[in-house]
Amino acid sequence: MKTLIIYCHPYKRSFNHAILETVKDNLRNKKIDYQVIDLYADNFNPTYDKEELRLYHVGKTHDPLVKKYLTMLKNTLTVIFITPLWWNFVPGMLKGFIDKVMKEGEGLSHTVTKFGVHGELTNIKHTYLLTTSTSPNFYLKICLGNGIKRVFVNQTLKQLGMKDRHWKNFGEITNSTMGRRKKYLDKIKNYNFK
Known part of the structure; x- marks a missing residue:
């Protein structure tokens, strides 16, 4: 599999869902093989129970979706995350993922050495994070210290070994016009996902 889309939104009439459908159209038009992980549709449980936490320390799980998702991640070249930003960060569902x-x-996804985390997902050559937010882009980047880019993109995803990381945010979603939304979707439809 060349591309894995990780989608995190519960509502099929959301703008995030429109982004998902546009990304899928983009990949189909370019004849790029892809699969979708839809965290809400899969009823993924993002929380640990005691047994899951015990198994974490030996690299195991009792959740079949965790095994499935990790296998998918180990067999892809490109990952595209599609998610809203809620309270200035990714939703708990994606954080739990x-x-x-x-x-x-x-x-597995990483090893811990005395020098820190070493990412094992080096097979992922291109990583894209497509988000929407109520906050404007300048607020996220300047007023809030660019936490998504600094922490999630440049630390978490980097630590896991994911390469060539890009973040695109559609800010001020609540007050956006249909014209602005269409213009953004047109960009996504023609975007060069590698």
């Missing part, structure tokens, strides 16, 4: 699916251990 990172927490539960990214397992420590050789051949």
Whole structure:
């Protein structure tokens, strides 16, 4: 599989869902093989129970979706995350995906050394984060210290070994016009996902 889309939104009439459909159209038109992880549709449980936490420390899980998702991640070249930003960060569902699916251990998502985390997902050559937010872009980047880029993109995804990371945010979603939304979707429809 060349491309894996990780989609995190519960509502099929959301603008995030329109972005998802546009990305899929883009990839189909370019004859790029892809699969979608739809966290809400899969009823993914983003929280740990005691057994899951115990198994984490030995790189195992009792959640079949975790195994499935990690296998998909290990067999893709490109990852495209599509998610809203809620309270200036990714939703708990996506944070729980990172927490539960990214397992420590050789051949898994990362190993921990005395020098820090070493990412094992080096097969992922291109990573895209497509977000929407109520806040304007300048507010996220300047007033809030660019936390999505600094922490999620340049630290978390980098630590996991994901390369060539890009973040595109559609800000001020609540007050956006249909024309502005269409213009953004047209850009996504023609975007060169590698």
